[in-house]
Amino acid sequence: MNEQALNCINSRIAGCSFAIYPMTDQFVDVITTSLKNVDTSKVWIKTTDVETCVRGKITHVFDVTKALFLHAASTGHHVVFSATYSIGCPGDSDGDVYLSTDDHRLNLNTNNLQQEVAGKFSLYPLGGGNYMNIIYNQIEEMKLHGVKVSSIHYATRLDGDGKLIFDGLERVFTNLESSYSSHLVMTTTISANSPSKKGEIL
Numbered sequence: 001m002n003e004q005a006l007n008c009i010n011s012r013i014a015g016c017s018f019a020i021y022p023m024t025d026q027f028v029d030v031i032t033t034s035l036k037n038v039d040t041s042k043v044w045i046k047t048t049d050v051e052t053c054v055r056g057k058i059t060h061v062f063d064v065t066k067a068l069f070l071h072a073a074s075t076g077h078h079v080v081f082s083a084t085y086s087i088g089c090p091g092d093s094d095g096d097v098y099l100s101t102d103d104h105r106l107n108l109n110t111n112n113l114q115q116e117v118a119g120k121f122s123l124y125p126l127g128g129g130n131y132m133n134i135i136y137n138q139i140e141e142m143k144l145h146g147v148k149v150s151s152i153h154y155a156t157r158l159d160g161d162g163k164l165i166f167d168g169l170e171r172v173f174t175n176l177e178s179s180y181s182s183h184l185v186m187t188t189t190i191s192a193n194s195p196s197k198k199g200e201i202l
């Protein structure tokens with residue numbers, strides 16, 4: 001086996017490519033202030049004009065993305081978070097050093113932020129069979145997290161407290177990666193402070 005293939009098996013680095021879209025003239029400030037307020041020292045991080053990518057242990061990837069969204073939402077502006085989480089064969093190793101950090105999360109203070117949100121998520125467990133049952137089981141798991149879970153096309157809708165939704169997403173991602181899927185992708189879109197009524201068909 002070549003060195004890159006070995007890295008894939010041993011490292012299991014998780015990552016998230018995401019963007020925050022604040023619906024306000026002060027969008028630059030909302031994004032940059034959130035990035036400054038969140039402790040990102042336990043993840044590899046790169047921000048560009050299009051997105052931010054964080055990579056490292058699952059716990060820190062979720063700690064950082066959850067904190068960034070909740071900080072941006074706490075400004076009261078309508079903000080949307082759009083993300084792709086992935087674990088499996090990343091094909092590179094420049095963040096592997098972050099796998100040696102301890103598991104202590106650096107942004108636990110964001111659990112004080114109360115934020116009603118609406119969102120959706122989709123799971124793509126790659127590299128295994130029987131994927132629909134695997135997905136249905138994790139949708140059931142999400143219902144145990146104090147979140148309203150409902151069916152929509154191509155995804156599952158989530159309504160409730162932002163931190164509970166992030167905790168549920170982390171739980172299903174962790175469940176799938178540890179038991180079923182050699183390469184897992186999860187997409188999510190989460191909206192806070194929308195002026196639209198919940199579920200309104202416009």
Ligand SMILES: Cc1ncc(C[n+]2csc(CCO)c2C)c(N)n1
Binds near residue numbers: 019050
């Ligand atoms: C989390 C996150 N990272 C990067 C961008 C892209 N972006 C759009 S405006 C802006 C600030 C000024 O350049 C940046 C970095 C985003 N939207 N959200």
